[in-house]
Amino acid sequence: xVNQSFTHTLPALRVLExxxxxxxxxxxxxxxxxxxxxxxxxxxxxxLVALQQLRKLVxxxxxPLKNHTEKEEKFxxxxxxxxxxxxxxxVQAVQEEHNEIDAFIGHFLHHTRGDLSQFTLQMMxxxxxxxxxxxxxxxxxxxxxxxxxxPMVLSVLRANEQEELFEQLYTSILPES
Numbered sequence: 001x002v003n004q005s006f007t008h009t010l011p012a013l014r015v016l017e018x019x020x021x022x023x024x025x026x027x028x029x030x031x032x033x034x035x036x037x038x039x040x041x042x043x044x045x046x047x048l049v050a051l052q053q054l055r056k057l058v059x060x061x062x063x064p065l066k067n068h069t070e071k072e073e074k075f076x077x078x079x080x081x082x083x084x085x086x087x088x089x090x091v092q093a094v095q096e097e098h099n100e101i102d103a104f105i106g107h108f109l110h111h112t113r114g115d116l117s118q119f120t121l122q123m124m125x126x127x128x129x130x131x132x133x134x135x136x137x138x139x140x141x142x143x144x145x146x147x148x149x150x151p152m153v154l155s156v157l158r159a160n161e162q163e164e165l166f167e168q169l170y171t172s173i174l175p176e177s
Contacts, residue, residue, distance in 0.1 A: 012166035013150050016076070019068045019173055020142045026064065030057035031135045037128040047124045048116060055112045058105060058131060065105075067173035069098045072145075075168040080149070083156040090148045097141045104134035 006014050033054040036042060042050055077091050086092055108130035119127075153162065 007146065008150055008154075010154060010162055010166075012076075012162055012169050013153060015166065015169045016068075016072070016150070017146065019064075020146065022173070023061075023065060023068060023138070024142065026057075026061050027135055027138060030054055030061065030131065033057070034128050034132040034135065037125050038132065040125075042121065042124075044121045044124075047121050048119065051112060051116060051119070051124050051128070054128065054131060055109065058108065062105065063175040064173045065101075067171075067175075069101075071169055071171065071173070073098065075165060076149070076153070079157060079161060079165060080152055084152065090144070090152070094141060094145055094149060097137055097144070101134050101137050101141065104130045104137065108134065 006017055008014055008017055033050050036050065037047070073095065077086065077095060081091050084091060086095070108127060111127045111130070116124075153165070157165065
């Protein structure tokens with residue numbers, strides 16, 4: 001992974017930015033398999049193995065993703081909503097994207113549970129599209145948060161609120177071993 005400097009200096013935003021980078025790294029692991037399906041690089045047998053690996057990687061991704069989004073929904077969004085509202089606008093939009101991401105991942109996992117041995121290569125390519133959509137929504141979502149939501153934190157939250165947010169966000173998103 002390329003060593004990049006942080007965009008933001010505010011500790012709370014560095015926590016979230018670091019989580020975005022970790023999640024992006026993890027997503028890239030399973031998105032490579034999605035791209036191989038899209039580019040028709042698998043025979044049916046190779047596809048079955050790849051689909052099982054993709055499912056495994058997506059399942060491993062869920063806990064860190066959930067831990068990250070729950071922190072945003074519990075701490076970041078309500079704090080911003082006090083100033084900018086939550087019925088419309090950017091806070092509502094990013095919250096809706098969390099639901100959209102969950103739906104794509106849930107749909108993928110639902111359709112890949114159980115015995116996959118009867119799947120044709122076309123069925124595999126079709127079901128993998130949900131994982132690809134989840135990836136696309138997440139990438140746009142991270143960019144939106146970093147370019148719209150994060151600057152809002154800097155412009156509307158008072159210094160003591162920014163410190164409180166850091167204390168709330170400074171927890172690991174990795175599942176406990």
